[in-house]
Amino acid sequence: MIIRGHHLLCMLGFKGLGYDExxxxxxxxxxxxxxxxxxVLIKLxxxxxxxxxxxxxxxxxxxxxxxxxxxxxxxxxxxxxVIQIRPGESxxxxxxxxxxxxxxxxxxxxxxxxNCSWKGYGYCVDGLKNLR
Numbered sequence: 001m002i003i004r005g006h007h008l009l010c011m012l013g014f015k016g017l018g019y020d021e022x023x024x025x026x027x028x029x030x031x032x033x034x035x036x037x038x039x040v041l042i043k044l045x046x047x048x049x050x051x052x053x054x055x056x057x058x059x060x061x062x063x064x065x066x067x068x069x070x071x072x073x074x075x076x077x078x079x080x081x082v083i084q085i086r087p088g089e090s091x092x093x094x095x096x097x098x099x100x101x102x103x104x105x106x107x108x109x110x111x112x113x114x115n116c117s118w119k120g121y122g123y124c125v126d127g128l129k130n131l132r
Contacts, residue, residue, distance in 0.1 A: 001030070001033070001034075001040055001041070001042050001043070001050055002042070002043045002045055002049045002050050003030075003042050003043070003044060003045070003049050003050065003051065004044075004045050004046060004047060004048070004049040004051070004052070004072075004076045005044060005045075005046055005075065005076030005077065005078070005079035005080040005085075005087070006072065006075040006076050006079050006112070006113075006116075007049060007051050008044075008079060008083070008096060008100060009079060009100075009104070009109060009112075009113065009124045009127075009128070010027075010051075010118070010124060011027075011030070011031050011034065011051075011127075012100075012124055012127025012128055012130070012131055013121075013122075013123030013124040013125070013126050013127030013128075014027060014028070014031050014123070014127070015121075015123050016028060017121075019055060019056050019057070020056060022054045023054045023055050023056070025054070026050075026051065026053060026054035027051055027054075030050055030051055034093045037093075038092065038093045038094040038097065039092050039093070039094060040092065040093050041090055041091070041092060041093075042090065042091060042092070042093050042096060043088070043089070043090045044080055044085050044086075044087060044088070044089055044090070044091070044096070045076070045087055045088065046073050046076035046077050046080065046087045047063075047073065047076075048061050048062065048063055075112055075113065075116070078112045079104075079112060082103050082104055082108055082112070083096070083099040083100055083102075083103050083104060084099060084103060085099060097131065100128070100131060101131055101132055104128060106125050106128060106129075109124060109125060109128060110125070
């Protein structure tokens, strides 16, 4: 499985909402797989991933939102840096979750996600609290 950095935070608080039904079904499938088997090997990336596959912002393998000043890629890189994983590295999801618990804080998450349109719902921060 391939997951981009910022999606590690999105998955923590996923509530079945998203861009459209196809995206939601795909995200739910990924989240459920990780909940049911935290030994799944994940390759961490700072580009489109398995969740992006069904995103309407995915234009032939490139996120159209990455052209903004505070790009999605910058969020990916920031998350991976905080949890001490390099892009391209592969780890079990259980190990990734441990790193999130150890290194990610609400303040850091709020800073990284400051421009995210989903931030206002508070789902991701709640997910981080529940992870702990």
